[in-house]
Amino acid sequence: MQIHKKWSEIEISSLLEDYKNYLSQQELTQKYGRSWSAIGSKLYDLGAKRGYPSTHKGYRLPITKAEIAVLYLTGKSIQELSVMCGCGADNISEHLRKLNVPLRGWAEPKNRLQLPNSDIVDMYQSGITSKDISKIYGCSAVKIGTLLDELEIKKRTLSEILRKYNFDESFFDAVDSEEKAYFLGLLYADGSVSQKNKSVRLRLQITDKDVVEKFSVAVKSTRPLSYESGRTVNCKHIVGVTLISKHLVNKLAEFGCGPNKTFTLTFPEWLDPKLHHHFIRGYFDGDGCITLAGGKAAFSLVGTDEFISRVQEIMIQKIGLSKTKLGTRHPERNNNIRSVVYSGRYVMLKIREWLYKDATVYMQRKYDKFFSIPIELEVHRKSSRSYMKIFGVLSKSIRRKKMVALV
Numbered sequence: 001m002q003i004h005k006k007w008s009e010i011e012i013s014s015l016l017e018d019y020k021n022y023l024s025q026q027e028l029t030q031k032y033g034r035s036w037s038a039i040g041s042k043l044y045d046l047g048a049k050r051g052y053p054s055t056h057k058g059y060r061l062p063i064t065k066a067e068i069a070v071l072y073l074t075g076k077s078i079q080e081l082s083v084m085c086g087c088g089a090d091n092i093s094e095h096l097r098k099l100n101v102p103l104r105g106w107a108e109p110k111n112r113l114q115l116p117n118s119d120i121v122d123m124y125q126s127g128i129t130s131k132d133i134s135k136i137y138g139c140s141a142v143k144i145g146t147l148l149d150e151l152e153i154k155k156r157t158l159s160e161i162l163r164k165y166n167f168d169e170s171f172f173d174a175v176d177s178e179e180k181a182y183f184l185g186l187l188y189a190d191g192s193v194s195q196k197n198k199s200v201r202l203r204l205q206i207t208d209k210d211v212v213e214k215f216s217v218a219v220k221s222t223r224p225l226s227y228e229s230g231r232t233v234n235c236k237h238i239v240g241v242t243l244i245s246k247h248l249v250n251k252l253a254e255f256g257c258g259p260n261k262t263f264t265l266t267f268p269e270w271l272d273p274k275l276h277h278h279f280i281r282g283y284f285d286g287d288g289c290i291t292l293a294g295g296k297a298a299f300s301l302v303g304t305d306e307f308i309s310r311v312q313e314i315m316i317q318k319i320g321l322s323k324t325k326l327g328t329r330h331p332e333r334n335n336n337i338r339s340v341v342y343s344g345r346y347v348m349l350k351i352r353e354w355l356y357k358d359a360t361v362y363m364q365r366k367y368d369k370f371f372s373i374p375i376e377l378e379v380h381r382k383s384s385r386s387y388m389k390i391f392g393v394l395s396k397s398i399r400r401k402k403m404v405a406l407v
Contacts, residue, residue, distance in 0.1 A: 005034070007042060019043055065095050072096060078103075120144065121153055127166065157246070165223035169245045172252065175268075181275035182282035182361050183215055184268070187252065189286025189303075193259050198249050203240035211285065211363045216241045218361075263336055265303055267310035276314055281355050283311075285363035290370055297373045298343040299351050302329060305336045312340050319354045321347065348373060 007015075011032065018028060025036050032039060063071075068081055078096075082089040096103060123133050130144040137144075148155055175184055187193075192201040204212055212225060226240050252258060256266050271279055284301060291298045301308060308326060315321050326338040342351060352370050356362065 012042070012046065015039070015042065016046060065099060068092060068095055069099050069101050072101060117147065117151060120147060121151060124148060124153065165221065165244075167219045167221035167223070167243055167245075169247045171219045172248065172255070175255075175271060175275070178275065178278045178358065179218055179361055181271065181278040183218060184255065184257070185279040185282025185284075186211065186215070186286050187282075188257050188261075188265060188279075189283045189288075191252075191257060193249055193252055193257060193261070195249060195253075195259050198244055198246045200243045200245070200248055200252065201240055203238050206237040206239050207365055208285075208363055209239045212239050212241055214361055219243065263304060265307045267307050277318070277354055277357060278359070280311055280314070281359065281362060284355065285366055288366070290366060290373075292369075292373065296343060297345055297348050298341055299348060300339055300341040302337065302339045305338045308338045308340050315351070315354075319350045321350065345373060 015028070015032065018031070023031070025039075028039050029036050062085055068085070071081060071084075072078070072092075076084075078089050078092045081092045085092065093103060120133055120137070123136075124130065124144075130141040130148070134141040134144050145155065172180060172184060175181055187200070187202065190202060190204060192203070193199075194201075202212060202215055206227075209225075216223075216225065221241060221243060223241060223243075226242065228238050228240075249258075255268055255270075256264075268279070283303070287303060288299070288301045291300070301311060303311070305326065312321075312323065312326070316323055321342060324340065324342065326340055329337045329339050342348070348370075352373075356367070356370075
């Protein structure tokens with residue numbers, strides 16, 4: 001059986017004073033060493049009331065409602081006014097609403113009308129969140145959002161707010177440079193676009209890390225590169241970068257580089273012809289190949305029938321290549337994947353000079369392989385053989401004539 005301590009006269013007097021001074025329940029229980037039920041019961045017996053205007057008849061505010069409004073407009077908070085008037089904050093808010101006084105946020109500063117709008121806009125547009133800005137100025141994030149709406153500032157989407165890493169989402173909005181054309185071609189070949197995850201991924205074997213790093217720098221990505229194990233013997237380790245952006249995914253889809261593009265890829269006819277070789281170089285670095293076997297070199301590209309046919313047309317127009325029959329990769333699969341192959345070192349010279357003309361961005365591995373072919377020597381030999389062949393025919397003809405003359 002619990003025995004309650006008896007209240008002394010001094011405790012009762014002190015309790016009434018503390019209660020009127022709005023000490024909290026926790027503060028009262030700690031001070032008097034009793035449970036709140038015991039303290040509440042004693043206060044009820046004593047008839048102590050703090051006063052709540054909306055629920056207790058006969059209670060009068062110590063100041064008028066008009067004075068409450070004036071004090072609020074001059075900077076007093078609702079919490080301060082509730083303590084001053086001995087009532088709840090909800091009651092003060094209700095009085096202010098009835099007087100059509102616009103309410104501030106709970107944590108909003110007293111000088112709301114003097115907030116530095118230009119500074120807030122600059123901070124928001126530099127990437128600082130509304131929440132962080134609100135902490136700086138001591139107001140709610142909602143109020144910062146409202147201010148941005150009033151100033152007609154475009155607010156970030158939810159995906160942008162939740163994004164941990166940033167990058168230049170507008171990088172491909174206008175493909176008007178060598179760098180953009182090259183990386184677009186690379187994404188056409190080896191990019192992975194997901195509408196579901198709103199992501200764009202570029203993954204290459206570890207030996208081609210230089211290209212992934214260049215792409216990450218170009219789009220100003222703050223996300224670190226990812227590393228994983230490959231699935232084939234020739235590709236044991238993979239390096240990649242992932243970009244999360246609904247805007248980027250939609251923009252690439254407009255260009256024809258959307259999800260599941262393997263069998264639907266078409267050439268971007270809208271691209272400036274001056275950038276064709278940069279775009280094709282990017283595609284070549286992804287889905288192209290240089291082979292060296294038996295002293296012979298060959299250049300090849302793989303893609304959809306429509307895409308590869310258009311690339312071949314451009315190369316015929318630009319560098320005078322001959323039209324060749326497209327190869328069918330994996331005929332047993334009965335799909336539209338084709339390949340174009342050109343061989344011969346003289347032809348390779350023409351392709352190399354056109355593909356790398358004014359190039360500043362490319363895959364170092366394929367660049368080194370392409371330029372390791374002794375094309376100039378072969379061209380010289382080819383010319384020498386032609387000369388010797390012609391000279392040999394003439395010599396033989398002269399000898400025959402001499403023999404006839406002798407007879």
